[in-house]
Amino acid sequence: MDFEAIYLQYSPQVFRVCMGYINDYEHARDLTQETFIAVWQNLASFRNESNISTWIFRIATNNCLRALERSKKQPTGELPFHLPAPQEETIEEKLQFLYNCISELEETERIIISLVLEDLPQAEIAGIVGMSHANIRVKIHRIKEKLAIKFKDHGQFR
Amino acid sequence: MDNLDDLKKIWHSADTHSLPGTVQMMQAIRKYRSSKLMKKTALVAAAILLTGVSIAVVFIYKSVMLSTRIGEACMIIAGFMLVFTNIKSLGRLYRVKDFTNKEFIDYLEQVQRNRIYYHNKTQVAGLSLVSIGLLLYIYEAVHNNLYLCIAAYAFTAAYLLVIWLVIRPRAYKRQAKKLDGEIKRMLLISKQF
Numbered sequence: 530m531d532f533e534a535i536y537l538q539y540s541p542q543v544f545r546v547c548m549g550y551i552n553d554y555e556h557a558r559d560l561t562q563e564t565f566i567a568v569w570q571n572l573a574s575f576r577n578e579s580n581i582s583t584w585i586f587r588i589a590t591n592n593c594l595r596a597l598e599r600s601k602k603q604p605t606g607e608l609p610f611h612l613p614a615p616q617e618e619t620i621e622e623k624l625q626f627l628y629n630c631i632s633e634l635e636e637t638e639r640i641i642i643s644l645v646l647e648d649l650p651q652a653e654i655a656g657i658v659g660m661s662h663a664n665i666r667v668k669i670h671r672i673k674e675k676l677a678i679k680f681k682d683h684g685q686f687r
Numbered sequence: 688m689d690n691l692d693d694l695k696k697i698w699h700s701a702d703t704h705s706l707p708g709t710v711q712m713m714q715a716i717r718k719y720r721s722s723k724l725m726k727k728t729a730l731v732a733a734a735i736l737l738t739g740v741s742i743a744v745v746f747i748y749k750s751v752m753l754s755t756r757i758g759e760a761c762m763i764i765a766g767f768m769l770v771f772t773n774i775k776s777l778g779r780l781y782r783v784k785d786f787t788n789k790e791f792i793d794y795l796e797q798v799q800r801n802r803i804y805y806h807n808k809t810q811v812a813g814l815s816l817v818s819i820g821l822l823l824y825i826y827e828a829v830h831n832n833l834y835l836c837i838a839a840y841a842f843t844a845a846y847l848l849v850i851w852l853v854i855r856p857r858a859y860k861r862q863a864k865k866l867d868g869e870i871k872r873m874l875l876i877s878k879q880f
């Protein structure tokens with residue numbers, strides 16, 4: 530698989546995962562770029578020991594984990610527990626609310642839910658994060674519960 | 688949660704069209720490569736050049752005193768240390784290991800510990816070698832003239848004292864604060880696994 534094809538296929542996914550983690554558009558773009566620079570530099574040495582998607586998401590999420598270390602930019606502040614139900618939100622507002630909710634999770638939880646929303650199988654997520662499959666399953670369940678509470682309070686779900 | 692599909696729908700609505708195209712991406716890679724390469728390679732080249740000059744001086748200037756020979760040896764060893772640490776960090780810059788997030792956090796913790804070790808041990812050893820080497824090296828050149836000897840040693844001692852007592856502690860304080868914060872954050876993340 531050549532680099533251009535890899536970039537075209539995975540850059541939107543990587544960007545969304547970075548955005549989910551960092552909740553900052555410009556920073557997410559930079560992280561996406563850094564990820565693909567690392568992919569380009571190491572593509573020749575990639576030995577197909579894991580899926581290429583697992584390899585790329587490992588690089589992307591590891592970049593994310595290091596990113597907060599470099600910039601002190603923290604995610605948005607605490608959301609009030611009970612938020613007033615909005616009249617009619619645009620899809621952009623819903624997306625921003627989702628990012629805000631995710632940014633309140635712990636670092637590993639942010640990575641896990643971003644990969645879940647990217648439709649990655651749980652086994653692959655376990656291989657990216659470095660936890661057991663059972664542990665990932667429990668984590669996903671807890672994260673979904675946390676998000677469901679926030680979204681229900683916000684009047685998003687029926 | 689029954690609404691995971693709703694969340695996925697929202698999630699996938701993120702605008703990714705403004706991401707750079709493949710041509711722009713390749714340009715960014717080339718730019719990144721040249722700037723990073725230039726910076727780090729220049730540092731390695733300077734370290735090699737410095738060590739090379741020190742070795743060349745040994746052959747060009749035939750010293751007669753043992754103190755000069757020991758001084759030369761100290762400075763050459765310090766030069767090799769500088770080259771070795773820079774080449775090591777150059778390798779780290781380009782190699783991306785296929786780590787899971789957990790392994791990566793463990794690796795970062797190790798890197799931070801290595802940095803602390805470098806500041807506390809390697810840098811002290813290198814700087815000590817250079818200081819001792821310099822003090823021994825100049826003796827042969829100035830020992831015949833008392834005033835010149837006093838002036839040379841006063842100047843060298845002042846220079847080394849500024850490095851040891853002002854520049855190094857200041858740089859270390861800045862680095863230590865940063866490293867301490869980073870290690871605390873890594874420990875916090877590693878507890879999540």
